[in-house]
Amino acid sequence: MCDTPAERELAEELESVRRESASAYLAALPGARAAVLARLWRGLVHEPLPWIAARVSGRDGIVLRLVDGRRLHGPPSDPWATGTAVAAVELDGVPYGHPALLMAALRVPGGAPFAAELDHSVASLALSRTAPRPAGPPAEPWEWEQRSPDGHPYHPTCRSRPGFSAAEQLAYAPEHRPVVGLRLAPVTGATVRGPWPAEWRDGDAVLVPVHPWQAGHVLGGRRTLPGPPAHPLLSLRTLDLGARMHVKTALSTRLTSQVRDISAYSVEYALATSEVAERVANGLGGRLHIARTLAAAGAGTPDLAAVLRESPYVHAGTGEQVIPVAELPGHYASHSPHERLERITEFARLAVSVCLDLLDVGVVLEAHGQNLLAVVDGEGRPQRLVYRDLADIRISPARLARHGLPPPPLTGRLLNDDPTALRRKALSCLITGALGPLAGNTTTLGTLLEAATRDLPPTPDLRALRTEELPVKALTLMRLSSKDDQWALLPNPMSVKRRRGKVSG
Template sequence: MDRVHLNPPPAADVAARADAHAVTPLLNCLLREVAEPHPGSGERLVYRLSGSGRLLRVRGERRPAEPEVRAAGAWQRIDHAELVKLVADELRRHTGTSNHELPAEMLDSREAVAALLAARARAVPPDDLYLRSEQSLLTGHPYHPAPKARGGGPVTAWLPYAPEAHARFPLTLLGLREDAVAEEGDSRALDALGEAPPGYRLLPAHPWQLDLVDLAPAFADGRLIRLGTTDCEAWPTAAIRTLYVPEHDLFLKFSLDVRITNDIRRLWRHDLLKLRRTDAAATAAFVTGRAAWLSDRGYRTAGFAFEELAVLVRDGFHGRLLPGTTPLLAAALVEGFEGSPLDGTADPAAWWEAYLGAVVPPALAAFAEHGVVLEAHLQNTLVAVDADGTPVQALFRDAEGVKLLPDVTRAAAWERLVYCLVVNHLVEVAGALAERHPPLNPWPAVRRELARHDLPEITGLLTAPTLPGKTNLLLRWTNADGADARYRPLPNPLART
């Protein structure tokens, strides 16, 4: 990680900013999942918490801040640590169950933000606008209680690999004995990263993952050998375990035995074994049109450490990105970064129509014409902009999150698509755009774009009073599987336009 010699920010400033970054997503979860609006006056919004009946008020609606609790006839300000205690108590009352793990994750997430803020003050952000967008997410998922938790490990273990700290690093190269190789699809791009001796195949590894697993027996008996590191550097993307190698225009996705948001981020065997079918279906859905699919075209691993050492090969941009355009992470448009076109557009209404025209049609066509349910949320969508910052193309990624009909029912598939594309994605970009460019109302344009598509579900989407909102707080509190999405009805802005 390159550094510049700047004066570090004062500790008090870092603490206050870390609290602010950590409080907002936790409040979003609490207010969405276990609270109801309560009559109040003034510039702050008041909510009644369902577990205890306590009143909580906050500043702001889309990104709530400065929480205060009503006690002894007065409003009392609480910080992040006190909010964690409040949330835990509410969830115990609401669910009747306890969870000692999640409060620790919430605190870990806040401490991680503090470490990232301090590191960013000394780091050089990438000049490349795409990489800058991937590495911009200091707050992260706006509706997760612990979006920046890093498994509770020491900062020194994970900070060198953190995208938010503008990290880049060489990959560790292993030699894997040929009789221990397990692979499927096209993994030949891995062989260009180095050279393996006779009888071995090249296996790149994430250095953080190697610190998390015990491979001593395999090194001792020669199934694995160390071959040094790559000559080039890899850049961690917002997904943390997915790295981009610009010199080879290649994405590599690794296992990380660390809980990040809802899941331990391991490449699970069952997902790898169904990868080819899922990726082939997604690839077929993007044969025509402007939009592109970044194919997860193959994997390589060790038979004796199938999940732990798996590396997935994903397409880069060559031949998929429209000439003269720059891809940007959709999530970064929401959180903001230096050079974001949301800040620079002179015509936000036209920009928004262009954005919708790039993102919505391919996602709906994949569902309607191919039975492919993209996980088209903010972190799996890239939007390519032209020299003026106007969106012209969408690129989708991550076959692991794709669902296929008829593996899931059409109703369940549509609910998932609506959550990912509309609630997680369009609602957030619309909110960010409207905040930067008042008095823009983004929803008539969304209605027009959706109404153009001949899908039987569209009428219901445009008229339903609610949309499905994922309940990440309750999901984690009850230790449900991360893929076992549960939804709470949210007011539908499309029906009110």
């Protein structure tokens, strides 16, 4: 039943570390293959891959003609659909039901390492799906982050965890709900920004929190001390410490698209970035809270650093909950269809207005389902937003100056004044990471965006959102090329909706 190296490796490990889960893992493999294949097929159909010459849609699906003359045939693909499964895609008439085997057969540049990542993604997704689903509502706020096994709804490597054994996934991944014992690495001469906790100092040395996977696989024989217990969150390498604080640790392996280490640049500018974001957010009339960066420390290398930040859950008022946007679909699953559409439309109005207002001022958030959280009342109505993890926001000095705000005390990659780059960052993260998964299809996404943008003040950014093709990260192209921020432009769901309205009218 195991078709690939990663599947077999995890199956063999499970037999030795958790035999009672082995049969559930094998049963989950077909569904995991179909789920990852659906994400890969989405990328092949909608992204500007240089080895695809033409795409033709017909009654029986979509045909992709490759530049070498071969043909791929698969089902229709809605770029905003979630929870989809693709049983097989045919390459010159030969069906492939496993995304890794399909990618290997394509023999395209970058395909071999990407096929290995797809293999890991399938195997890890199957293992994630063996985790028992939580019974009842969360007892602790961080439990919201441990409820979904499937990861990014559009990314083909949604669960790729290279270097993680079955035992390590069970011990560290949030969907398995473990308690993780952090390690503390003594660092003399560390770079420290902000008030570092006194209990994490030892004479002249700073004790830097280290993920146990990092301590075992990357830091080698470096001495570490026992650290506090913590609960892993959606991003796996970020953990809840209790006492209103989260810690982001370095994890030098590629999860989804990025190697999850922490650069010396991020440590240096962690507090300054937080202060700029807070100052701008404070001008939004209480619609947005920033989970403040409290302190950062590092040894000057990306594999040994940590960032401490305020827990986003401190921003819940009486009778309110703070829920990661990635978990809102599950939260609204018990609502009636009418109530659910009402709630996600309210969220869309709030999120689009906040992100466009910030963009106009000159701060661009990566407002995807992990970083963006919604404060909801007892009926699930969104009241405010919370944003966390400021490492990859963008700041426009020119736009800040236009609004009479001082220049940011920063240099380097966080600064950008290019309107196209700023819009792409803002809109692609918000729509691909938050609104698209909530909508679940193109038609509903068009409805949400129409409602969210209808009464906003006109700006060039709003005009671009309403009329231009939507920029999204080309997730498959990025993995094949090993380059960050490659883009696809998709038909605007609002334009599609308007055209359909005219035809039906």
